[in-house]
Amino acid sequence: xxxxxxxxxxxxxxxxxxxSLAACAENKGGSTTPGATGGGGGSAAAGDIKIGVxxxxxxxxxxxxxxxxxxxxxxxxQVNAAGGINGxxxxxxxxxxxxxEDVAATATNKLINTEKVxxxxxxxxxxxxxxxxxxxxxxxxxxxxxAANAKIVDGSKWVFKTAQNDRxxxxxxxxxxxxxxxxxxxxxxxxxxxxxxIPEMLAEVGKAAGIEVVKVEKFAPDATxxxxxxxxxxxxxxxxxxxxxxxxxxxxxQKAAKQLGVTVPIYQSHGIGNQAFLDTASESANGVxxxxxxxxxxxxxxxxxxxxxxxxxxxxxxxAKYNANPSTFAGHAYDGxxxxxxxxxxxxxxxxxLRDAIEQTSKWPGVSGVFTMTPTDHSGLTKDALVMVTVDxxxxxxxx
Amino acid sequence: xxxxxxxxxxxxxxxAVYVLVALGFVAIFSVRxxxxxxxxxxxxxxxxxxxxxxAAGLPLLVAAVIVVPLVMGFAVLLERLxxxxxxxxxxxxxxxxxxxxxxxVKAVMLLLWGPEAKSLxxxxxxxxxxxxVSIRSQELWILGISAVVGYAVIWFYEHTVRGKSxxxxxxxxxxxxxxxxxxxxxxxxxxxxxxxxGAVAGVxxxxxxxxxxxxxxxxxxxxxVAATLGGLTSLRVAxxxxxxxxxxxxxxxxxxxxGYRDAVAFVVLVLVLLFKPHGLAGKPTAVRV
Numbered sequence: 001x002x003x004x005x006x007x008x009x010x011x012x013x014x015x016x017x018x019x020s021l022a023a024c025a026e027n028k029g030g031s032t033t034p035g036a037t038g039g040g041g042g043s044a045a046a047g048d049i050k051i052g053v054x055x056x057x058x059x060x061x062x063x064x065x066x067x068x069x070x071x072x073x074x075x076x077x078q079v080n081a082a083g084g085i086n087g088x089x090x091x092x093x094x095x096x097x098x099x100x101e102d103v104a105a106t107a108t109n110k111l112i113n114t115e116k117v118x119x120x121x122x123x124x125x126x127x128x129x130x131x132x133x134x135x136x137x138x139x140x141x142x143x144x145x146x147a148a149n150a151k152i153v154d155g156s157k158w159v160f161k162t163a164q165n166d167r168x169x170x171x172x173x174x175x176x177x178x179x180x181x182x183x184x185x186x187x188x189x190x191x192x193x194x195x196x197x198i199p200e201m202l203a204e205v206g207k208a209a210g211i212e213v214v215k216v217e218k219f220a221p222d223a224t225x226x227x228x229x230x231x232x233x234x235x236x237x238x239x240x241x242x243x244x245x246x247x248x249x250x251x252x253x254q255k256a257a258k259q260l261g262v263t264v265p266i267y268q269s270h271g272i273g274n275q276a277f278l279d280t281a282s283e284s285a286n287g288v289x290x291x292x293x294x295x296x297x298x299x300x301x302x303x304x305x306x307x308x309x310x311x312x313x314x315x316x317x318x319x320a321k322y323n324a325n326p327s328t329f330a331g332h333a334y335d336g337x338x339x340x341x342x343x344x345x346x347x348x349x350x351x352x353x354l355r356d357a358i359e360q361t362s363k364w365p366g367v368s369g370v371f372t373m374t375p376t377d378h379s380g381l382t383k384d385a386l387v388m389v390t391v392d393x394x395x396x397x398x399x400x
Numbered sequence: 401x402x403x404x405x406x407x408x409x410x411x412x413x414x415x416a417v418y419v420l421v422a423l424g425f426v427a428i429f430s431v432r433x434x435x436x437x438x439x440x441x442x443x444x445x446x447x448x449x450x451x452x453x454x455a456a457g458l459p460l461l462v463a464a465v466i467v468v469p470l471v472m473g474f475a476v477l478l479e480r481l482x483x484x485x486x487x488x489x490x491x492x493x494x495x496x497x498x499x500x501x502x503x504x505v506k507a508v509m510l511l512l513w514g515p516e517a518k519s520l521x522x523x524x525x526x527x528x529x530x531x532x533v534s535i536r537s538q539e540l541w542i543l544g545i546s547a548v549v550g551y552a553v554i555w556f557y558e559h560t561v562r563g564k565s566x567x568x569x570x571x572x573x574x575x576x577x578x579x580x581x582x583x584x585x586x587x588x589x590x591x592x593x594x595x596x597x598g599a600v601a602g603v604x605x606x607x608x609x610x611x612x613x614x615x616x617x618x619x620x621x622x623x624x625v626a627a628t629l630g631g632l633t634s635l636r637v638a639x640x641x642x643x644x645x646x647x648x649x650x651x652x653x654x655x656x657x658x659g660y661r662d663a664v665a666f667v668v669l670v671l672v673l674l675f676k677p678h679g680l681a682g683k684p685t686a687v688r689v
Contacts, residue, residue: 227410228654
């Protein structure tokens with residue numbers, strides 16, 4: 001009988017182990033459109049321009065990756081309908097990295113070695129982008145990430161990115177805190193690459209303004225309950241709280257903060273610019289402060305804003321095709337894809353020339369801002385690309 | 401002190417969801433010695449289905465009331481299709497089999513609802529503070545509903561002839577048959593109960609903990625750990641285990657690091673399997689031989 005029970009226990013343990021393994025394997029069921037989509041139709045003619053796309057389509061980054069894929073597919077169709085790039089059709093190769101670093105690396109290798117793509121786009125989040133970077137650099141292929149952390153491009157020759165640098169975002173935020181005379185900030189940050197180093201950078205950027213970070217808590221990108229983190233932030237008696245994450249986690253953090261009686265101003269990162277944030281945070285989002293790109297407040301922009309025509313057309317196109325408002329992440333995808341297209345127009349598919357063309361992007365009005373790349377700045381945006389945005393009744397509003 | 405109470409209370413609510421899932425494991429294992437890894441999927445499925453029902457314009461409570469029986473039916477249907485045809489079921493076979501089924505169910509949920517996590521609106525009520533501790537009205541709903549459902553399940557298994565006959569099936573299958581208890585009906589009833597508690601967990605938990613195609617896995621594993629505390633056969637220990645696990649997770653997240661939250665369940669599982677493989681209640685029961 002003892003043996004029987006032991007066998008059962010062993011069986012259970014084995015079952016659990018298998019289940020955890022299966023958790024990795026079964027996500028494969030979620031990879032949408034493996035291989036080629038959109039683009040130039042059936043045959044991969046030698047003349048097609050191959051664009052490899054690695055996005056967080058399932059897993060923690062799904063609310064980013066899905067609209068990004070939609071955007072890139074829509075733009076590829078538009079480009080091909082208009083006759084392609086210098087007469088060559090665009091062919092997309094979209095891979096789902098399941099929001100995981102290792103899967104992103106595998107997908108990148110596949111795109112480079114098997115599909116022989118001309119340029120890489122992705123990933124949606126910092127972690128997977130960092131996993132892709134060394135592979136792109138080793139293969140000497142230009143890569144444009146859609147994620148935020150400056151580490152993705154710091155000192156890199158081949159890698160660019162279109163989301164605003166987190167340093168730029170923090171600078172904008174610190175300006176706002178300075179104006180409100182806030183000195184003590186408690187931070188809850190995403191435990192993955194997106195939040196890595198944020199409290200330290202906030203302390204550094206805010207030093208001149210006398211801002212200090214009084215407490216730091218972390219949360220998993222797929223966390224749902226924030227009671228423990230917010231309770232600890234609250235005990236530090238801060239003058240403002242910064243939640244640095246992406247929805248739905250960022251929205252749930254916002255909600256928990258309000259529910260747990262945080263009355264000081266709540267700042268969020270530029271990672272919250274989508275409907276998922278408004279949905280998960282609902283009323284608790286009212287009054288939140290976040291430095292975001294101009295797209296979310298397009299209707300409130302001045303008529304002479306250089307981004308206005310770009311943003312307005314993009315929103316109209318996206319709405320017409322998908323019957324939903326594009327998120328800021330869709331905007332990052334627009335910028336990444338269109339910078340690639342512009343550069344391909346100028347330089348063709350020669351890797352070195354293409355890379356140089358991307359680096360020479362200058363005063364190009366995109367959705368997230370006006371881009372000027374330089375050899376030392378592969379991100380291309382300054383804090384002028386951002387405006388302080390708040391939420392009022394489930395709608396984005398220019399703050400103050 | 402406020403912080404401690406806050407963490408404990410949030411843990412209680414979280415634990416109450418684990419309790420419901422754990423009861424599902426016990427409800428089936430104590431009748432058929434089947435470890436049903438689809439248990440967590442019932443919750444995910446119910447949550448997602450309720451979200452869709454609400455999106456289609458149904459009032460929240462109506463959606464909840466419709467979804468729960470649907471998921472119960474789904475649980476029974478899956479049992480008829482996948483468990484019933486197996487002649488010689490052992491716990492190990494059941495683990496492998498239900499793992500496969502749960503993977504298939506997940507894939508279907510991904511196709512139907514997409515990859516993003518969704519949440520139900522809060523149940524009626526408003527949040528308030530009690531001695532500095534924030535109490536979310538949804539947490540009270542979770543605790544209340546779990547308590548009612550949990551005690552109903554215990555009462556059914558321990559105080560009704562029907563319920564006792566189910567356990568007789570597990571303890572003396574041949575004798576049970578001789579006195580006219582159909583093992584087939586017993587299994588169907590056990591799966592219906594498992595579907596019920598799983599679905600309720602999914603619906604009450606969704607406003608706070610969200611529902612997605614993957615949420616069933618974690619929830620199922622946590623519930624399973626709580627159930628092992630009771631040797632997979634004790635409803636009462638499984639209930640206490642679920643609450644304890646929820647509280648422990650929140651304390652670890654609050655005082656150590658939130659990164660360890662999900663590790664708590666597995667550490668507990670390893671310790672239980674090493675030192676108390678028959679559950680915390682202690683002695684291996686002779687009837688289990």
